[in-house]
Amino acid sequence: MSRKIKVALVASALLFACSASATAMCGSGLAMTAESETNYEVSMDAGGEKISTGEPLSVDVAICSNDDVVVDRFKLDATMPAHGHGMNYVPEIKEQGKNQYTASGLFLHMPGKWRFEVSFSADGKTHRFFRDVDIE
Amino acid sequence: MMVTRRNSICFVFAAILMWLGPGLITLPVAQVILTGDKIKAIKRHGPWPPVFEEDPSNRVSGSALAVEFGRKLFLDPSLSRDGDVACVTCHLPEKGWSDGQETSKGISQLDRNSQSLYNVRNNRWYGLDGRTDSLWAHSIGPMLDEREMGTSPEAIASALAQDAEYSRMYEQVYGEPPDVSDPQAVMVNAAKAIAAFQETIVSWRTPFDDFRDALANGDMEAAGTYPQDAQRGARIFFGKGNCSLCHSGPMFTNGEFADAGMGYFVRPGEVDTGRHGGIEKLRASPFNLSGKFNDNPEQASDWATRQVALHPKTFGEFKIPPLRELTQTAPYMHDGSLATLEDVVRHYSEIDEERLHADGENILRPLKLSEQEIADLVAFLESLSSF
Numbered sequence A: 001m002s003r004k005i006k007v008a009l010v011a012s013a014l015l016f017a018c019s020a021s022a023t024a025m026c027g028s029g030l031a032m033t034a035e036s037e038t039n040y041e042v043s044m045d046a047g048g049e050k051i052s053t054g055e056p057l058s059v060d061v062a063i064c065s066n067d068d069v070v071v072d073r074f075k076l077d078a079t080m081p082a083h084g085h086g087m088n089y090v091p092e093i094k095e096q097g098k099n100q101y102t103a104s105g106l107f108l109h110m111p112g113k114w115r116f117e118v119s120f121s122a123d124g125k126t127h128r129f130f131r132d133v134d135i136e
Numbered sequence B: 001m002m003v004t005r006r007n008s009i010c011f012v013f014a015a016i017l018m019w020l021g022p023g024l025i026t027l028p029v030a031q032v033i034l035t036g037d038k039i040k041a042i043k044r045h046g047p048w049p050p051v052f053e054e055d056p057s058n059r060v061s062g063s064a065l066a067v068e069f070g071r072k073l074f075l076d077p078s079l080s081r082d083g084d085v086a087c088v089t090c091h092l093p094e095k096g097w098s099d100g101q102e103t104s105k106g107i108s109q110l111d112r113n114s115q116s117l118y119n120v121r122n123n124r125w126y127g128l129d130g131r132t133d134s135l136w137a138h139s140i141g142p143m144l145d146e147r148e149m150g151t152s153p154e155a156i157a158s159a160l161a162q163d164a165e166y167s168r169m170y171e172q173v174y175g176e177p178p179d180v181s182d183p184q185a186v187m188v189n190a191a192k193a194i195a196a197f198q199e200t201i202v203s204w205r206t207p208f209d210d211f212r213d214a215l216a217n218g219d220m221e222a223a224g225t226y227p228q229d230a231q232r233g234a235r236i237f238f239g240k241g242n243c244s245l246c247h248s249g250p251m252f253t254n255g256e257f258a259d260a261g262m263g264y265f266v267r268p269g270e271v272d273t274g275r276h277g278g279i280e281k282l283r284a285s286p287f288n289l290s291g292k293f294n295d296n297p298e299q300a301s302d303w304a305t306r307q308v309a310l311h312p313k314t315f316g317e318f319k320i321p322p323l324r325e326l327t328q329t330a331p332y333m334h335d336g337s338l339a340t341l342e343d344v345v346r347h348y349s350e351i352d353e354e355r356l357h358a359d360g361e362n363i364l365r366p367l368k369l370s371e372q373e374i375a376d377l378v379a380f381l382e383s384l385s386s387f
Helices: A003-024 B005-020 B036-043 B064-075 B135-144 B153-162 B164-174 B183-198 B207-216 B228-237 B275-284 B300-307 B341-349 B371-382
Strands: A040-045 A057-065 A072-080 A092-097 A100-106 A112-122 A125-135 B265-267
Touching: A040 A112, A040 A125, A057 A072, A057 A112, A072 A092, A072 A100, A092 B300, A100 B300, B036 B207, B036 B228, B064 B164, B064 B183, B135 B183, B153 B164, B153 B183, B164 B183, B207 B228, B228 B371, B341 B371
Parallel strands: none
Antiparallel strands: A040 A057, A057 A100, A072 A112, A092 A100, A112 A125
16 A cells, blocks of 8 residues: 555544544533533533623523433523622523523623533433633 | 033033924823733723614604604603603703702602713613613603602693694604503603603713723823823722722623612611612513513513513612713712712722622622722723713
């Protein structure tokens, strides 16, 4: 096998691996961190726009698992841990498909570090995830 | 008189400089003492003025005819029950569109300070407790309040229908004369015209805006002409004072509510519930943006009304006021109990943490400012006014 063919094969394998990995990603946004051990992955996506204060915000959340489980009792909230307060509004949650949700009417009224918190029930347990975002 | 050799040299040097002209004489360079994050934060407090956007919930927003009709109604006391109270009674142009009193007086004495109408169109909530979600709905409140104008939808509709000038103006704006058989609709339309007028009350550019724009344009020489004491005050405002967390954006408010450690009692045994009571009134109002009087068919603007949370911490919270044209709108705070800007700064400098909600903002701490810092912060606040 020539050197050129070997390089092409390695490149093809790498491309395949990368595309397979992208397909396996949970959602398209920011990965959220699990508070404890879990079989689930969660991502949140604010529409690709930079999250800022002073404007109502919608966030898409995807919950992924290798098991064919449908989660329920989905909740999303945002708090400022350093200030000891959350939002002044209750997000409106809509299910968009299997284990996919949109939370709208979030309003981050101060600049600083906000913690997005997601929880849901599955396998008889409550699973909690979070993601810190610095807002200007 | 002895002329020394050194003095002679100085005279010659001075004469040469004078002859060459002042262009060669370099005065001390004005400096920008703020850096990094603080400059970034300052840029977010402009530009000014903002672009006018019509209120989608008010179909006559931005209409010149409505503005003129609304201006006439705003100034007219004859619409009140006793014929001697108008909107302008508590919102005087010469007092920064407030009234200069600790607490206002309509037909009878009220418990809160009159808020300035400068830039009032840019709010999400109206009133110190945010009891209304549109400028037109907020304009209805004083008309019906027994302590303010004490009138009724029927009286307003009748007055507009019987007055030839008002009837003509109403028809010009709304395409039909006032229908006394539907007094509530006539009253709402009158309020929408009053709101259209109030939308025109916009404050001027200020020394701060020139400073902010110079920073945004990278013109540090122009920015350096902003007074040094105001810059030192800005360093506190955007820094250790944490003021800009709540007083953010071009309006210098995030439009929300906070507990600022003021008293809750309006008189012995009676408290002002602030935002908590405001949310309850908002939800009960037929004039909120979720109701039939919202002219926006999609009612997209009512998200905040539907989703606002009635947290226990809202008890005793009051609107975070905008800070533009502050020098015209003394006294300060929801009850008008602080007479000067210096009093306000001293209040935050020595704030009594015992008076703050245990579950409220964990931001306010006594700043323990020095006398120089207090003067600097006041200088900064004064630079948010145009005169």
